[in-house]
Amino acid sequence: xxxxxxxxxxxxxxxxxxxxxxxxxxxxxxxxxxxxxxxxxxxxxxxxxxxxxxxxxxxxxxxxxxxxxxxxxxxxxxxxxxxxxxxxxxxxxxxxxxxxxxxxxxxxxxxxxxxxxxxxxxxxxxxxxxxxxxxxxxxxxxxxxxxxxxxxxxxxxxxxxxxxxxxxxxxxxxxxxxxxxxxxxxxxxxxxxxxxxxxxxxxxxxxxxxxxxxxxxxxxxxxxxxxxxxxxxxxxxxxxxxxxxxxxxxxxx
Numbered sequence: 648x649x650x651x652x653x654x655x656x657x658x659x660x661x662x663x664x665x666x667x668x669x670x671x672x673x674x675x676x677x678x679x680x681x682x683x684x685x686x687x688x689x690x691x692x693x694x695x696x697x698x699x700x701x702x703x704x705x706x707x708x709x710x711x712x713x714x715x716x717x718x719x720x721x722x723x724x725x726x727x728x729x730x731x732x733x734x735x736x737x738x739x740x741x742x743x744x745x746x747x748x749x750x751x752x753x754x755x756x757x758x759x760x761x762x763x764x765x766x767x768x769x770x771x772x773x774x775x776x777x778x779x780x781x782x783x784x785x786x787x788x789x790x791x792x793x794x795x796x797x798x799x800x801x802x803x804x805x806x807x808x809x810x811x812x813x814x815x816x817x818x819x820x821x822x823x824x825x826x827x828x829x830x831x832x833x834x835x836x837x838x839x840x841x842x843x844x845x846x847x848x849x850x851x852x853x854x855x856x857x858x859x860x861x862x863x864x865x866x867x868x869x870x871x872x873x874x875x876x877x878x879x880x881x882x883x884x885x886x887x888x889x890x891x892x893x894x895x896x897x898x899x900x
Contacts, residue, residue, distance in 0.1 A: 663685060674700075682706055682717075691715050691717070694718075730780045743788060752799065759812040796836060799873070803815040847869065863896060
């Protein structure tokens, strides 16, 4: 096999070879799946965590098994100084930045009439202000690299859930922020959003079975489904921007 053919084969197997990614909230659950998928695709990956240091280091070790650079950075996405420091450390550690995945988020069940102002504000601080702050801090680096942003929204941002008003509203705002970023930061940066539906990660709950029955695809989603959508936006045409992709098995139809 020629050297050119070997390179072509490697790029097909590892389409993000040489790219540098930052995944917020990448220590556990969906964030971990996103980080591992990007690393398996060849990307050098930095993840942020707030309190889950042990889980973050375990994710870093798993990413390194794919032969890529990986690091974990403590970051509170609600605080501008913390975000700026984490983005700077990611750029220094990876040598630049090509992809930002805004995954860090908060979720809570609460009747609308019981939501306090503090609870309302706390949800927006993480789910909407966080991606704004991280995107702003990463902007110059992504612009220089003609990079990409993928925000993790929610089916709840498309459909009202009566016991999740603050969550749904914060995710709807993130969807609009994604559209605004795409328009404001083109043509150098493409910005898209993935909106997961019911994603189950090994939990056993009879209520989940009902969700699966109500889903046209007759199953709940898995973290790998979300990761595949993120990988599509990370590797597909840079021309695709401002799009919102629901990963819900048709639940929102």
